[in-house]
Amino acid sequence: LEEMRRVFVANVSHELRTPVTVLAGYIETLRGMESIGADELQKHLAVMQEQTARMQRLVDDLLTLSRLETTPPRHHEEIVDVPQMLAALHEQAEVLSGEARHRITLEADPGLKLRGSREELHSAFTNLIDNAVRYTPAGGSITLRWRAEGEGASFSVADTGEGIAPEHLPHLTERFYRADTARSRAAGGTGLGLSIVKHVLLRHDAHLDIQSRLGAGSTFTCVFPPHRVVRADADGRVATAS
Numbered sequence: 001l002e003e004m005r006r007v008f009v010a011n012v013s014h015e016l017r018t019p020v021t022v023l024a025g026y027i028e029t030l031r032g033m034e035s036i037g038a039d040e041l042q043k044h045l046a047v048m049q050e051q052t053a054r055m056q057r058l059v060d061d062l063l064t065l066s067r068l069e070t071t072p073p074r075h076h077e078e079i080v081d082v083p084q085m086l087a088a089l090h091e092q093a094e095v096l097s098g099e100a101r102h103r104i105t106l107e108a109d110p111g112l113k114l115r116g117s118r119e120e121l122h123s124a125f126t127n128l129i130d131n132a133v134r135y136t137p138a139g140g141s142i143t144l145r146w147r148a149e150g151e152g153a154s155f156s157v158a159d160t161g162e163g164i165a166p167e168h169l170p171h172l173t174e175r176f177y178r179a180d181t182a183r184s185r186a187a188g189g190t191g192l193g194l195s196i197v198k199h200v201l202l203r204h205d206a207h208l209d210i211q212s213r214l215g216a217g218s219t220f221t222c223v224f225p226p227h228r229v230v231r232a233d234a235d236g237r238v239a240t241a242s
């Protein structure tokens with residue numbers, strides 16, 4: 001545990017060092033200048049903003065992870081309307097995709113809900129969808145599926161993106177593990193997204209399944225057990241499997 005803590009602190013420091021160094025450099029340069037044109041100032045400020053955003057994402061993800069580790073799992077259990085949540089996430093994915101114009105489709109079983117934490121599930125599903133958008137080249141396809149799986153249920157995100165080599169697959173949910181560090185940083189990644197997903201799923205008695213082939217895309221599937229699944233009939237009345 002002590003060794004894990006040391007590695008974690010070293011990783012966090014390493015992740016923060018680059019943006020802090022870049023910011024400090026820009027501030028020093030700006031302070032040393034007698035005058036500066038508006039265009040040049042805007043260019044400098046844009047870089048500073050980008051580095052600040054990077055630190056912000058890192059701190060946000062670290063706080064999310066820390067909350068997942070320190071609050072009791074049964075803290076906020078509710079019946080989560082997954083189809084409704086996914087409809088909103090689908091729209092957000094279209095916005096994030098922007099000019100890359102991915103073909104993003106959602107297939108959701110409208111009566112299928114989950115017992116759990118809305119906030120945590122939202123965070124996990126967002127991470128998986130964001131990854132699909134960020135690691136899929138322009139024009140690719142992304143499919144979001146929410147369906148019954150036997151007595152349980154599964155949420156999957158399938159993309160036609162770059163895929164992941166098999167040697168990386170067992171490590172992807174480790175903190176700060178990236179298959180391609182430069183690619184992840186350029187895409188604004190913190191290296192913490194899939195560890196957040198793993199933690200959230202653990203707290204919902206669920207697990208993450210990853211299928212991927214280099215160059216052929218990836219499918220990330222969250223598999224939920226029957227006792228987490230809540231079915232609503234046409235009138236919205238709910239029934240649980242247990």
Ligand code: ADP
Binds near residue numbers: 164177178
């Ligand atoms: P990051 O912030 O780097 O995206 P994650 O923990 O979300 O961190 O993912 C870990 C690594 O897994 C990424 O750096 C990337 O190499 C790989 N990865 C995750 N999702 C995908 C995907 N949909 N397609 C290809 N690679 C992916």
